[in-house]
Amino acid sequence: GQNIDQPTEMTATEGAIVQINCTYQTSGFNGLFWYQQHAGEAPTFLSYNVLDGLEEKGRFSSFLSRSKGYSYLLLKELQMKDSASYLCAVDNYGQNFVFGPGTRLSVLP
């Protein structure tokens, strides 16, 4: 079966650092995506990890451990506009994309 877990909600303060975790158990694995989705809007691409390790892109970084079935998205210097849902999705060897339930992040002043 396919199973992806993320915390449902998180809250953090403007200027802080937050880590959003994603664990997965899928029949295959080709890579892991992170998407950001603001309320009422389409998901937008943030990152794609294929190999183990940390990929940094500005204020956002994404980490992957294939052996542990684990990824996280790290957001630094949080801004109010970062309040959104963050979705991790596993590319299951191109068979299909399996999305996690999403983590709703609220950034407080």
Place this chain on the structure above:
Amino acid sequence: ETGVTQTPRHLVMGMTNKKSLKCEQHLGHNAMYWYKQSAKKPLELMFVYSLEERVENNSVPSRFSPECPNSSHLFLHLHTLQPEDSALYLCASSQEYGADTQYFGPGTRLTVL
């Protein structure tokens, strides 16, 4: 502007109606997708088309019928829907089918009465 447009943005329909959702991508991509997003549920992949051929149909009820007349357009035909089909329907495209970044449209908010 994501390069993927969807119409209509909002749709209210009765259970006996027939309606269609339209998606158009202006990115020159070869793969297109339909997703369903319900409240408090993960995004569910419904259909995938690659080079205008359906490559996936994830156990979707037959009251949803996709159509891909060319690589830029994707339709979702709706017939005799149920109230539980009310959701946000998202279209996405990617350069190729598989491990490729997907670009999403804004979605159609569907309400079935």
